[in-house]
Amino acid sequence: MFAVLKTGGKQYKVQSGDLLRVEKLAASAGETVQFNDILMVGATVGAPFVQGAGVQAQVIDQIKGDKVIHYVKRRRKHSSQRRKGHRQQLTLLRVTEILEAGAEASGVKAAIGAGSVSAPSGAAPANAAKDKVSAGGDDLKKLSGVGPAMEKKFHEAGITRFAQIAAWTNEQAAAMDARLGLKGKIEKEGWIAQAADLAKG
Template identity: 65%
Template sequence: MFAVLKTGGKQYRVQSGDMLRVEKLAADAGEKVQFNEILMLGGDAPVVGAPFVAGAAVQAEVIDQVKADKVISFIKRRRKHGSQRTRGHRQKLTLLRVTEILASGAEKTGVRAATGAVSGAAVTAAAAPKAAKKAAAPAKDTDDLKQLSGVGPALEKKLLEAGVTSFAQIAAWTEADVAAMDEKLSFKGRIEREGWIEQAKELTKG
């Protein structure tokens, strides 16, 4: 009997005793895991799932946590010499030995279901939107710089990134400060044209 199982977004055709490398699982060497997403059972009486075969499972023993080999990436450039390089990333994998294929009764075995391991990159990616939102939100003691003429959300963000958080700072700018800020904002002359310093002084008084 053979089975077609699904894990890590891929499908594998396995038989009892097969050695298998799959996307990293949250399991240690020596542990037994069970794959419950079985797409097909083959043999004398094949069964095709819709999408999975009810009650079927594949059990396996974790041999080791390994990494895939580095791969050579060849890049072909039009009218130029191609280039190749070894990619530094090595995918984390789990080495398994298939121990048993169950046609039914998977829910009664008590063997822990195989689940993917969340990588550090995934955790970082998931946390990134929250961190970006937090960073974009102005601090409690930050003035609403959009009150200045010509300042929208994008320009306000640039000002905050440059360390400008209050009207008092802008009101105290010198000619040297204005010149330096013109360079940072890439809007040369805007500060004087829009009269930010005068506006800031009035807003500070208010």
């Protein structure tokens, strides 16, 4: 049996026993995590996700990808050039089990990005976000530059309270910035400081 899961904005077709490299997850080597955003299990296609399905995997190691060189050169008089290297942080996993149903009751830690605050076990990030909002999540639109669309992105990433944003480290903020494609907006707008003030009430 195979499944198609979604994580880090990418889709992966996996079978039990497969080795998988995904964008860095908030998990340590030896831990078992569960992916809940499942697009397909066998011939069953989700809309948008297959309800109750999940893919469990064991974290083998936190690694870095191959170096990518970014080189820019401007020709003509007074030319300039710049060369930068980058190695993406990744998590190496081994798929252990594919669940067609009952994933929400498995009790296994949900697989979330390293820049996110931990989500409840056995719940899809999107569903967890909805539960938190209905239970009284903060109005994230109070942050400068955050509208309904951006607030929705935060909810899908499991961020529903100012205290979560205020607790980000620089590394976590950079990871969330890259994950949501914010182009440095977290730092430019000073969301962490704003969130800290708003969290105080």
